[in-house]
Amino acid sequence: MLKKERHDFVMRQINLHNRVLTSDLVHLLNVSEDTIRRDLQEMSDDNLLYKVHGGALSKSYHSSFDDSTVYAKDAKITIAKKTIPLIKDGMVILTGGGTTIIELVKQLPENLMATFFTISPLVAVELAKYRKIEVILIGGMFSKNSQITYGGHVISQLSEINADLCLLGTSAIHPIDGLTDTDWEINQLKKTMLSSSRKSAILCISEKLNISLRIKVASLENISYLITELEPEDLQLENYRVKGLRIL
Structure with missing residues (x-):
């Protein structure tokens, strides 16, 4: 090559x-x-x-966050706007990191009253701009690769949360293999976050559909919402229609 x-x-x-x-x-x-x-x-x-x-x-994943370098920015904004109706006043929300989650935070209603737990310092910085949102950054070891906190201490804290909604990005999603990733530590975090929340939403650009990586995070049946920039009726999403999963 x-x-x-x-x-x-x-x-x-x-x-x-x-x-x-x-x-x-x-x-x-x-x-x-x-x-x-x-x-x-x-x-x-x-x-x-x-x-x-x-x-x-990615350049857009660095702490000096630059909007101009966000890949598929328009698609991520569309996903963010479709996610907003799931978020209500008084909710306890658990979030991961990544550029799609950051785009979501930027779209939140100005007067939203909610509590956000996050493992991402970059997400916490964006959330801190909202006067009525309580922001709790879960601390631990910091992953330079993923830009989030991780480790046993983080998992222990996550397991004590009873969130209304978990918002996660993903590296890959597949109709049979479900959510997958390549990093063992990050997978354990995501599994704990999903199990600590009543409902969960996966925010995913369509280019990540039909991809399967090495380590499984969760089956589609364990997810409440799949949110892409596509229309819910799009044929690319046909194989993702399983019991309990709502496609937005």
């Missing part, structure tokens, strides 16, 4: 998942770890991504 083809593939993965791991790229591209490291360094030097230990992050 030519260098340009590798770089294009890496950017595709970055755009879809906001992050890539060196180990995954080695496997997917069937090249050496040194080759991937050189590719990521070159792409970092070209200001295409942020190189971190063990992989790379």
